[in-house]
Amino acid sequence: MSELNDLYQSVILDHNKRPRNRRKLPAATRVATGDNPTCGDQCTVYVRMDADRIGEITFEGSGCAISQASASLMTTQLKGKTAAAAETTFNEFAEIVKTGNAPEEFSELAAFAGVHAFPARIKCATLAWHAALEALKQPDKTPEPQQ
């Protein structure tokens, strides 16, 4: 069970049970959807830019505990960051997920270090991030008109 406990750390279980920012964002200026064709899971990420920073970021989708917790934690970590800083954070996160080595005193994202022992699950952990980076590359669009 020890590898499993490393994979499903309490912070991951918590974010899976009570996902933060899982909702559509009508004010979004950028939207992108990521697909995991092997399992059929989808994740849509909504971003509202505030000048050059992420003013608000939310997600919608269903998936395994790893993908849901990863999307949820990602939204808490990326808010307020520039696109360039978000990409740096993703690169650090991807490194942790692939190698299992998290720098000391890294953010809560270090909880995903256990994924490295389950290579088939790496794409679950990075699904929302790929959608977010895709969205951040887009030019701003006018948000959908409010009903």
Place this chain on the structure above:
Amino acid sequence: MTSLAHTRADFPALNQNVGAHPLVYLDNAATSQKPRAVIDAISRYYERDNSNVHRGLHALSMRSTDGYEAARKRAAQFINAADPAEIIFTRGTTESVNLVAQSWGAANLRAGDVILITEMEHHSNLVPWQQIARRTGATLRYVPVAGENAQHGLALDALDKLLTPDVRLFAFTHISNTLGVINPVAELCARAKKIGALTLVDAAQSIGHEPLDVRALDCDFLAFSGHKMCGPTGIGVLYGRRALLDAMPPWQGGGGMIASVEYFNTTYKPSPERYEAGTPDVSGAIGLHAAMDYLDAIGRPLIAGHDNSLAAQARAALAELPGIRILGPEQNSKRGGLVSFAFKEVHAHDVVTFADQDGVALRGGHHCNQPLMRKLGLSSTTRASFYIYNTPEEIDALIKSLHKILKFFGS
């Protein structure tokens, strides 16, 4: 239920631990393990007979050709085809369906024609028809599944309305890889025949489990893979009625399928060579031959009874778990050797990862059945599928592991 536990010793791969636990292999609908007899037949071929077929006049080439053609004859006998020329070796079920779609479909389908398939088709019996429909202007039509868990199988009362005279081909699965439901193949073929439509049966999930007789079923085409029936990967069969195969154009060109080639024109051999361009998978065919012998030595009716009882036992035990949704028929008589299910609180991928830590190999995902999953409001399910060598104790191990998972995720 007849115990077939003695067969476990025939399968070298079963004799291993995964982590600290003995392997409990319940992913047989994806692929079966291989008995020693099959592995040995392939090794023997490469160690002794390896040579190209239908080309050389030397001793090894003749042995290779004899082995390859003996496998064809055996496959014909295995499904009671009238003529070995009705057996085309392919890479598997997927390639068999693609062959019919691209050869028969491209030559025969026109705008206004309808291809009828069902909502429970594997992508391999769906995407090729989408592609050929787009190319020819034909349209695709679906027989729906009925019930919120698809427990009623195909909506057969709708069939008369769907089987209109413009339907040229009705392609459907014998046993659904996602629902486990057994479709009434002979009845479906008879109803299609009445309006003049051809039939293609996807037998991937049934061929290794029960006796099949293409003449009794009265189907026009039947497709299956070797690897789900103890045979190697990379070999499969397309059965087609001789008259159809002789009239269809080749779908690939190359060596082995020609009668005569000139600079600007080629005449082709009849079936089956016409459809087997290039060096075929000789070792695969020889392995498949050994697999068919292996299954018949045990007895396919016995295997069917065994696998279906294990699925019934699993279904009954699974039904006791909290928050579970079980897909497919409620009556055991309508279910083949697999069960797929979903928990309200735990995603299939988490289930599969957990079970794997207990040595239990399951499949989680959409099972190449995305439209059906969407209809049922699911993104994925977990599937346990059973075969000759599985035992009731292994179902106990599955259930024990699932209890642990549910406890961990707090449901």
